[in-house]
Amino acid sequence: QKEVEQDPGPLSVPEGAIVSLNCTYSNSAFQYFMWYRQYSRKGPELLMYTYSSGNKEDGRFTAQVDKSSKYISLFIRDSQPSDSATYLCAMRALYNTDKLIFGTGTRLQVFP
């Protein structure tokens, strides 16, 4: 079993839709949770960063962490064609602060 599972998609939605992207994980030691966005032929860029459980909102983006279920989500409201990219979740344990564990990424396409 992989430490982090992420549906690879692709996910295709119309402009203006609400998008939900999810990851599950098996390691209860994970404390830091991140979402990266990666455009084609570019490196990943940090989108959201959350410590432990709870919600975090930044503009159209909301990150949720449910440690009891070992489940994290990224919601995108009013999705735009410019949101078309691959979204990678990443996690880090408290005891190994240097190593990020990534999901495989979900490819999202928002069509006009």
Added chain:
Amino acid sequence: SAVISQKPSRDICQRGTSLTIQCQVDSQVTMMFWYRQQPGQSLTLIATANQGSEATYESGFVIDKFPISRPNLTFSTLTVSNMSPEDSSIYLCSVEIRGAKNIQYFGAGTRLSVL
């Protein structure tokens, strides 16, 4: 944040040759990392580049195949040695900067194809 310059952006190489990838950062960083990104797979950490000492390699990666240098705080190289088609992948440099613990910034990557 940090601006990361990674060279080359892409290359096509012959089997048995070696390629050195460079990573230059515009600010002093605490940690530098090298990742591999293969289609349909997670980003996989190859090694942590340590300044002035040998890199720390992850399971499945060895120094003879992926020698790494980090002569100062802002520069590192990764060499992919004796390449085979299985080494075809995207190689990414990432950094962690002072005052932004737990946040990694990535370069644009090097797209390598081995024939």
